[in-house]
Amino acid sequence: xxxxxxxxxxxxxxxxxxxxxxxxxxxxxxxxxxxxxxxxxxxxxxxxxxxxxxxxxxxxxxxxxxxxxxxxxxxxxxxxxxxxxxxxxxxxxxxxxxxxxxxxxxxxxxxxxxxxxxxxxxxxxxxxxxxxxxxxxxxxxxxxxxxxxxxxxxxxxxxxxxxxxxxxxxxxxxxxxxxxxxxxxxxxxxxxxxxxxxxxxxxxxxxxxxxxxxxxxxxxxxxxxxxxxxxxxxxxxxxxxxxxxxxxxxxxxxxxxxxxxxxxxxxxxxxxxxxxxxxxxxxxxxxxxxxxxxxxxxxxxxxxxxxxxxxxxxxxxxx
Ligand code: MN
Ligand code: MN
Numbered sequence: 001x002x003x004x005x006x007x008x009x010x011x012x013x014x015x016x017x018x019x020x021x022x023x024x025x026x027x028x029x030x031x032x033x034x035x036x037x038x039x040x041x042x043x044x045x046x047x048x049x050x051x052x053x054x055x056x057x058x059x060x061x062x063x064x065x066x067x068x069x070x071x072x073x074x075x076x077x078x079x080x081x082x083x084x085x086x087x088x089x090x091x092x093x094x095x096x097x098x099x100x101x102x103x104x105x106x107x108x109x110x111x112x113x114x115x116x117x118x119x120x121x122x123x124x125x126x127x128x129x130x131x132x133x134x135x136x137x138x139x140x141x142x143x144x145x146x147x148x149x150x151x152x153x154x155x156x157x158x159x160x161x162x163x164x165x166x167x168x169x170x171x172x173x174x175x176x177x178x179x180x181x182x183x184x185x186x187x188x189x190x191x192x193x194x195x196x197x198x199x200x201x202x203x204x205x206x207x208x209x210x211x212x213x214x215x216x217x218x219x220x221x222x223x224x225x226x227x228x229x230x231x232x233x234x235x236x237x238x239x240x241x242x243x244x245x246x247x248x249x250x251x252x253x254x255x256x257x258x259x260x261x262x263x264x265x266x267x268x269x270x271x272x273x274x275x276x277x278x279x280x281x282x283x284x285x286x287x288x289x290x291x292x293x294x295x296x297x298x299x300x301x302x303x304x305x306x307x308x309x310x311x312x313x314x315x316x317x318x319x
């Protein structure tokens with residue numbers, strides 16, 4: 001690609017395919033992985049969209065800045081296909097940056113239906129969404145949109161927390177939404193897996209739990225094998241709370257918990273899931289104000305890029 005002619009791909013792209021090489025990693029629009037910024041969903045396989053909400057955090061806020069930080073970390077990894085995959089996800093998938101979901105934080109009661117509508121528009125356009133959070137609560141309205149289209153989903157959930165605490169109330173925050181998602185039939189807990197948990201919940205519902213100790217003792221390949229066994233051919237929604245990673249690898253988050261996964265372990269699990277029936281994905285809880293050297297944003301960016309590789313392993317979805 002000739003830089004003077006085509007730079008910057010976020011504005012000038014004439015194709016939605018192909019890795020964009022040769023652009024300076026320190027400059028240009030903050031589109032995800034140099035993808036074209038557009039709301040045109042024609043021919044699109046995956047629309048990347050930010051949901052900059054952090055009103056549902058229970059501890060430190062700041063994940064509203066997550067989408068921007070993750071995007072800013074992507075030029076450094078977008079010059080070649082993600083290692084160690086043997087294909088380029090952008091050869092197989094048409095991926096765009098759809099921009100962020102805008103909502104009025106002053107009308108909190110309207111936020112859930114608004115986010116659901118935002119995601120429904122993407123699904124109605126024939127694409128899947130890759131959501132950049134935002135606190136983890138954003139997965140709840142996203143799942144409402146997905147379940148309306150696909151029926152109950154198997155959740156593959158990476159987290160230090162179960163996010164199924166309920167206190168038997170109707171309240172919703174970033175630690176209760178999966179309780180409600182199961183109760184409302186958005187998620188089938190018995191065919192879902194939670195990975196990396198290391199906080200106490202005496203009422204964990206019916207989820208299959210591979211806690212942080214299980215991951216350390218058995219390793220990523222065994223985690224991936226167990227996940228594939230549990231989800232089978234079901235439609236899978238993949239949600240990755242960045243606090244699944246140990247604070248050494250992801251300090252920039254609202255509720256860090258020691259003793260978590262390394263970035264290598266998490267990435268290896270993702271790489272071991274090829275062929276699952278993935279229909280949507282998110283990476284949430286990146287809060288750059290608490291980050292050090294942008295390592296958390298980079299982890300979020302690399303995970304998101306590998307989610308695209310994983311999504312592309314389903315031949316039905318490839319170009
Ligand atoms: Mn968490
Ligand atoms: Mn969470």
